[in-house]
Amino acid sequence: MNLTLKVWRQKDARSQGRLETYQAANVLADMSFLEMLDVVNEELIAKGGEPIAFDSDCREGICGTCSMMINGIAHGGLRGTTVCQLHMRHFHDGDTIVIEPWRARAFPVIKDLVTDRxxxxxxxxxxxxxxxxxxxxxxxxxxxxxxxxxxxxxxxxxxxxxxxxxxxxxxxxxxxxxxxxxxxxxxxxxxxxxxxxxxxxxxxxxxxxxxxxxxxxxxxxxxxxxxxxxxxxxxxxxxxxxxxxxxxxxxxxxxxx
Amino acid sequence: MNHAPRNLFCSSVGKKYLMAGTGAAMVLFVIGHMAGNLQMFLGPEAINRYGHFLQSNVELLWPVRLSLLAIISVHIWSAAKLTQENRAARPSAYEQWQPTAASYASRTMLMSGIIVGIFIVYHLLHYTVMVKAVNFAGTDFHSLTDPEHRHDIYRMVVIGFQQPLVSLFYIVGVGLLCLHLSHGMSAMFQSLGWKNRACGPCLDRAARWGAVVIFLGYVSIPISILLRLIQ
Structure with a gap:
């Protein structure tokens, strides 16, 4: 499937951030959300761009590291699921997905989707x-x-x-x-x-x-x-x-x- | 080392105790006030006697009025402090945001509270202070007396609610109050720590149904007057 991503890009804690649009082509339904971002990042790196920074660690839903707002819902809205366990089969071809970091004064953004918790x-x-x-x-x-x-x-x-x-x-x-x-x-x-x-x-x-x-x-x-x-x-x-x-x-x- | 906060009511949990405690006291007042009002259906004698009983006991009337004023002041003060802190806690808003699971009532407590506050001020000027200019009926409510020389509350309420716009504002005000209560009456148990998995869903339902009953109890009076069921 092909998706349009609007991702929060912010150079560092002091910079102003903004949403930037990316195309995610040939996304497989069995990819996790983070794997989809990995693929987008590989393309970005190949083109000489700066990859999207996001937190992840265990990728099996037990460490609590991954953290992003997907379409305005923390962890993307699948009940009892972290982002790493959210699979692309829950999205549809042609969807536009907005991805933002956690927003709270106590969790300042370090870079892109990474916050200091x-x-x-x-x-x-x-x-x-x-x-x-x-x-x-x-x-x-x-x-x-x-x-x-x-x-x-x-x-x-x-x-x-x-x-x-x-x-x-x-x-x-x-x-x-x-x-x-x-x-x-x-x-x-x-x-x-x-x-x-x-x-x-x-x-x-x-x-x-x-x-x-x-x-x-x-x-x-x-x-x-x-x-x-x-x-x-x-x-x-x-x-x-x-x-x-x-x-x-x-x-x-x-x-x- | 002493671990207690220097001032309990400066802590987040402490301020929620204040909100819940003052809210609970006002819920009791709202229920009592409704029971008193419903005597309109028993005719002029019942409500005028009741009104005279309240008005003539100055030693009770003023302590209750001043306590209510203090309670509502604390409720407003803690709401203002909590809101200020909540706004500061998220300085930059989300570009896209979907409220998850949160009921409409729970997300609009501040606005419903503010509008109810304005309504209460009008309501007091209308029927307690009896300012002639705000009743839109052209009648001086002070001048209404019944054959026993008591203040004729019955006629005052009938004349007051025969003004459709006044009744409408009353119904909207009470509606928002009940929206506020449909969340507040169960959230106060949570804030005081008196809720758990066993009684929680029951409390939520009781708060919603309680709010409906209070709404119907209050608005039955202006509606009956507008429909000429009470004259």
Whole structure:
């Protein structure tokens, strides 16, 4: 099939970008969207042009690296799918496809379709971990975890941190991402020791990073390639309230943290 | 180290608590106000007695009025702050954009809220302050009294809603309020963290049906007056 692509081209973070039109000829239905872009890039390079820069890594839908708005929908609108797993059979001969990077103040464009998603890393650094004392490896069954809790934690842990939730949200809010991380660890006994400080710190860094707020539109859940539920946002709101009540008032602790 | 934010209501989640809490209080008022209004169908005696009861208890009336004013101010303040932050969060817009899954009501909360705010100001000038110039009926609502020397609310409402444009604006205002509520009444549970997979879909349906019931309850009065069912 033959397609017309309108792709966002931007030289670097400081430049003004704009949509440029390319023709993608002889696209096979079995190509993934990224493979189609690879073919377009090969032609661009052969003609001496600058290839379209885009992020990709595993190309099997589990790493969360690929990230682009296709026709105004994050990851292209096929439910539960990243761009790399979106195949050209979902498009038709003669289609015009608009491809843009994620747009959010917290995700500045580095080049073309590549954005800096370091804000997510800083949110994880603020609390998306469990502290473990050194020593021997604990027995696998030393901490019993109920099936329901394990399933819930796993549902939240499925988040691959691609940022589609931010990209699709009308407010560029990162609530779905942060709530998945908060809920994942708060659901497990290993994460409970730090649950209050985790939610407080992660929300603080989320706010400082310049993400918007949640209007509960549900767009994030709809585009999430791992189908993370809006439920986790409610759980985080609950965690936050509980943490505020338990953490109220300034107090000094002897150990630094 | 203390991890709590210096000011809870400066955090994103904290401001959503404010939106939800003040929204919930106003929903209760909207339901109570509707129940009061529906006494129009019981005739002049019921609504005038009810109005007199509210107006004569100044010790209750003013604390309630001032609380409502405070609640609505907080709701507007947090909406303004949240909107400002949301706009700043996406400085450059998408060239092409499709809202995915988001309901019309959820995407237009700001606009429906602003128009409802304007409607409420008019509504207060119309029936509470009773400014003669805004009722378009040429009648001074202050001068209406019933045989028992109470303010004749029944006749005031009938005369007020006999003006088709006034009724139309009222119906539009209440319609937008209910659009706002069809999203807000379930989103407030989400913001407060009181929603989950089990009760979520039920809350969504309850909010939508609740909004329809509130709409019908309110607009039944101007429509009945325009159709001369209430005279």
């Amino acid at each position: 370091g804000a997510f890393d800083r949110i994880i650094q603020a609390g998306g971990f469990v502290s473990v004392n050194t020593g021997g490896t604990p027995d696998a069954n030393a901490l019993p975890v109920g099936k329901t809790e394990a399933d819930r934690a796993m549902d939240a842990a499925a988040c691959i941190g691609c940022g589609a939730c931010v990209a699709a949200c009308k407010n560029a809010s990162a609530m779905l991402f942060v709530s998945a991380k908060v809920s994942h660890l708060a659901s497990l006994p290993q994460g409970r020791a730090e649950r209050e400080r985790r939610v407080l710190n992660m929300v603080r860094v989320m706010d400082e990073s310049g993400f918007g707020n949640c209007t509960v539109t549900g767009s994030c859940e709809a585009v999430c390639p791992k189908e993370i539920s809006l439920d986790f946002i409610a759980q985080m709101n609950r965690e936050y309230g509980q943490a505020i009540l338990k953490n109220s008032g300034p107090r000094q602790s002897k150990g630094g943290d």
